[in-house]
């Protein structure tokens with residue numbers, strides 16, 4: 387089994403600190419990440435995440451100078467970027483490539499994804515390895531997965547990523563979604579897991595058993611809400627169970643990186659905010675977090691139940 391591992395700490399972890407990682411930290415992080423055996427370090431969104439946020443930090447802007455600084459540190463062949471098609475113009479992909487990024491992941495919605503297809507084609511022409519991420523996959527119909535995965539693959543996407551943005555998938559769901567996607571594209575499938583229900587590791591194991599070969603994780607799980615698949619656990623699991631991965635992975639530097647994160651970035655400390663657990667239970671997106679705050683937990687759960695029914 388040959389797993390491609392992407393470290394998404396600097397990007398998804400940015401949801402915890404407004405994407406405000408100091409440059410010096412980001413460079414040290416990237417170096418230790420590569421030493422740990424990550425194939426790619428996803429360093430930033432290009433020009434913002436889904437919704438605009440004030441004072442967007444370094445790893446939310448993903449400007450050329452930052453890409454170039456990381457590429458000098460770890461080599462271009464390890465630098466990944468992610469983007470929402472609505473945030474960029476036709477100048478961005480060539481500029482990102484020239485600065486040193488070599489993997490780009492384009493986030494596609496289940497409807498209105500045509501602009502994203504144009505960027506897949508452009509990214510391929512420019513020379514990128516191109517992936518697509520299907521955000522909020524728990525809300526996609528099987529029909530939409532077939533349609534968009536086919537269109538993205540035809541446009542040149544090399545990997546289709548299932549992003550459990552709401553953190554609500556079970557291992558059985560993950561198996562089914564991976565199997566479906568793989569049967570459509572015949573190519574690599576990836577999983578981007580969120581840990582709202584504590585199932586990110588189980589879901590990653592299920593995805594791989596069903597044929598997924600690209601997996602996102604973050605150091606200490608630092609990511610939106612309760613975070614992502616915890617990289618240290620994932621690498622330890624691969625190290626223990628998969629000789630092919632074990633030959634390339636180094637747990638020591640990964641644990642040093644966890645120490646560095648905890649010592650430098652206060653928001654890197656793991657947490658399980660209870661409203662996010664409720665979001666995961668009711669498969670609600672993060673925009674509804676505010677609706678669950680302010681009252682008792684019982685009221686929050688009643689609100690979540692109503693929101694889940696009316697959507």
Ligand SMILES: C[C@H](O)CC(=O)C(=O)O
Pocket residue numbers: 398493519520521522549550551552578580
């Ligand atoms: C679709 C991307 O992977 C963005 C993301 O992190 C999410 O959970 O959604």
